[in-house]
Amino acid sequence: MKGSAGGILFVVAALLVVGVALPLVFWVTGSPFIARLGQLVLLTVVLTIALNLLTGTAGLLALDSVVFLGFGAYTGAILSTRFGTSFPVELLVAVAGTAVIAFLLGLLLVRLHSVFFAVATVGLAVSFYTTVLNWGDLTRGAMGIPAIPPVRIAGYELDGWLATYMLAALMALVAVFVGHRMTHSFYGNAARAIREDEDAARSMGLTPRFIKAQIYAVHGALMAMAGVLYAHVNSFVGPDNFLLLESALILTAIVIGGLGSLPGAVLGAVLVVLAPEMLRQFGDLRAIIFGVILFLAILFLPRGLLSEVRSLAWVRRLDPASPWARRKRRS
Amino acid sequence: MTVRGEGTGPAPVLEVEGLTRDFDALRAVDDVSFAVMPSELLGLIGPNGAGKTTLFNMLAGALPPTAGRIRLQGRDITGLAPNRIATLGIARTYQNLRVFPDMTVFDNVSVGAIGRFGVSLWGTLVPGLERRRSDRIADATIAALERLGLIDHADAPAGNLSYGQKKLLEVARALTLAPTLLLLDEPAAGLNPNETEALSLLVRTLADEGLTILLVEHDMPMVMRVCDRIVVLDSGRKIADGAPRAVRSDPAVRAAYLGDPE
């Protein structure tokens, strides 16, 4: 995130808003509800950025996001309730473990193209649900794991809303950083080339399977990271937190925001979290409304609110010095 | 041009030996052998269905041969994956354009350089780690864009280019791989006479600068004009191999093109 003054200014402004202004607003309003909402937005940002790398940039239509979110959440829940581990340990186990598992799984799955990859990920999501539901010794099955203690770092319990909000903000920052580095770089070019025309990319010397498996692993690791915190702030995890529908929600967010667009992923996360709150009177109709929104977005807004092409051009303008954006200007 | 006899002069860049490919009962390429010498511009021609595209795809690794050997600078590359062949030094263009339409011209062309220099996930994630490699990719991309006169369009989406410019884009993308052999698959197809003329000049210049090129082409006058040597295929077999003038007057070639039964 270095380069021109515009880029630095933008990053500083974003950090100030999320790190200082919003917490101040929460403090002034004194509403834990609003703070929790902000925290949920930030965690969702992690999820949308992760899925956007996979589905937007690399073009792999995936419906198994909840599997890795669930890996993280169950790792956090089981480790902290059984062994009283601290948060960093849980994060390390969840993120590293998921990255390895997802990479190996990815090597198998990414051989499938287009709709078959999607179908296989649905199978994976269903298998995960079945496993969690039936492996009672580990997951307590349908009852779920209740009474998950608050986040514990270096012996301190972080119980207040500000602490968990800041942790969520930190995770969102990590996700934005990873998303930025992978999207706005030659690595991103390689991923996009593979998405657009895998054969042509291969004949330019790229190794599509390897790169796609890497992105699948990063996607899984980011999801798992968010999952660990999710388990603690929710203080409960159960199989019903990880339904196929939740994957579809994250997908809806990035379709609305703009597939392949990092700012779009952030915007999509904000919209899918805040919109239902504004539509609270519809209550239980949340899922239906999302179905309708996804449907309409596919038909009428296939490139999303902030399309990939425009977002990439915008980032180039903010950071023209990066090698990825560098090119001779017209004299 | 020097005379290229067996066993004399420099070693060939590409050697094709007894290359054969069957599709079920059909033998699309039948025992074809030839060699391409350093900085030679070799034309590969033949009537429709002669097996040009099949042969081309085998050279690029897109199709495994049924029998025969392909050697690049003495190294056996038969049946290797396309990405291996690309990094070993064979770059290609496509007959039906295969640009990445949603990416900018710069990003399209960079893909060849990315294939050549590689990308790593760690280098991408850790700031500063990959700076040198990224600079090389950017430099190679800019050089290729300038070489083909596309630098002014660097930030335009590739989908917005004209047909002829997209062809140039594919050549630029292939050049960023710094290939030892450039495979051009019917580059003149779909171009108007002016564009064809410009392209001929470009191909000839590239060869004169020392690049080894195998040109598969339908446009006979263009091939006759620019190529050092021509190999003619008909029904999967090689029926002629020699200088343009000799090939033009070869009775077998005339028969093949006029559709005469032998």
Add this chain to the structure above:
Amino acid sequence: MIDHFILGQLAIGVSVGMTYAVIAIGLTLIFRVLSAVNFAHGDVYTIGAFATLIGATTLALPLWAIVPLVLAVGGLSGWTVERLAFRPVRRFTDEASLRSRAVREATLLSSLALGIVVREALDQVYKGEWLVIPASHQLTQPVNLGGVIVSTGEIAIAGSSILLLIGLQYLLHRTRIGIAIRAVSSNLLGAQFSGIDINRVIVAVFIVASILGAAAGMVVSLTYGSVQSFMGLTMIVKGFVVMVVGGLTSIPGAVVAGLLVGVAEAAAGIFVPSAWTEMVGYGLLLMTLLFMPRGLFGRRQA
């Protein structure tokens, strides 16, 4: 000596497998024409089951009158799915854009979204409960086949599946629209040149596929006696598994793969708790994708 319990399990496996096959054939028919998958197909199956329930309770119809009702509802849902989720995405009917990756993925998402709306709407109306089909309509009477006890429903599933398959073969080979469907499936360009209206054929395929799906929903709900808004979700995943294992485009492949998955699940059920048998199908899917990427009966795909 194979004991009667095991034979009974296998009989259940066969009947379940036939259901998978019928669902998978519905997906296959659509895939052969559009190279796309219809994620709303499982919800068509659910709709078939709910139509059965409503026919039996609210409308108090006898069993023989429920059958045409369900088939009509199935056909109508097929038409609706095509109109809402597939046609609007399809701007041209030439081969390149009809089967382009962008269109295939967009229709996957639009049909997924449509399916979510149907599923969640049913969930809202019926509060996600398992609803019981009146006992008078249930096909749960035990039948003794040489010592092996099966239910009338399981026989009905096998019988109706065979009838549907025969009907489908008749349709595809003996009727004008069926021949058009086969023509479009095997050679789109040729079919277009011979004056076939592609959009009409696509609608017909969706109607036929959805009638199959709804019929499966009906027979299964009668056999097991209950209906729930999410029942289509497991079924469509099984349908995908069977379709892929069977080779994507092959109807006989789907039948063989359906039986294979059904019997394998039943066989696994002898050794492990039944909840885990869900994993068998997915295991078979992974094995197929790894070792036989074209499936059991797959044609070479570009």
